[in-house]
Amino acid sequence: MGNEKMYMELAEYYDASVSWKDYRAECTLVHTLIMKHKKSAGRDLLDIACGTGNHIKYLKKHYKITGIDKNAGILKIAGDKFPGIEFVSADMTSFDLKRTFDAVICLYASIAYARSHTNLIKVISNISNHLKKGGVTIIEPFMTKDEFVEGKPFATFVDEPNLKIARMNVNRRQTDVAILDFHFLVATGAGVKHFIDKHKVGLFDRQEIQHAMENSGLSTTFIESGFQKDRGLFLGVKQ
């Protein structure tokens, strides 16, 4: 994710910076969808690009979970938070766990880190290859090519008694790649630090993702009302 070395330092602020997200509600919807569509018998779940395990926190009572992520700093935090869970350091474009799952999730726009169409197909093929027949995948996409508006400023703020974070960025793009340079101002008792966390993520059309899923043997539907306004969710069932 972005500059790996810098993100190691930022990893400790990840949870604070996503405190606005309602992971509990997201997991209620994820679990409901999986239970409604899953035809395989088991409860093995793979969380791709699991981050610090914020979905795992609410899903672990329902599933036996494996989480993968490619960022070592992030995975260390996940492992410390959830000692009973299996975490694997792996790249979603190339991983092979040599086993299959009843559910595979890839949430909070993490699929966009595939960055190119070629890698998108690899990630979706990997997801399909890790699903049992009748298993379910839920993928939460990033903004589409049309939705991403260059020059739009964004800001989030954390205001805890001993931690203040201002995270700002202005959207830029190079053709179908979004350039997200997040400027962090982080104030703790030790002082104020400034970081720039640089991300390059792919802008994919809905049809592009849907076709890749269908071509990988996943019967796919797009659910308009997902977690975030206008993002939706892709739901695929392994044929």
Ligand SMILES: C[S@@+](CC[C@H](N)C(=O)[O-])C[C@H]1O[C@@H](n2cnc3c(N)ncnc32)[C@H](O)[C@@H]1O
């Ligand atoms: C926006 S965060 C989402 C984390 C988590 N799913 C959540 O909802 O909080 C994106 C995550 O994708 C991970 N990531 C980025 N590129 C990746 C790749 N190629 N393979 C695996 N993980 C990746 C990052 O390290 C980061 O933890």
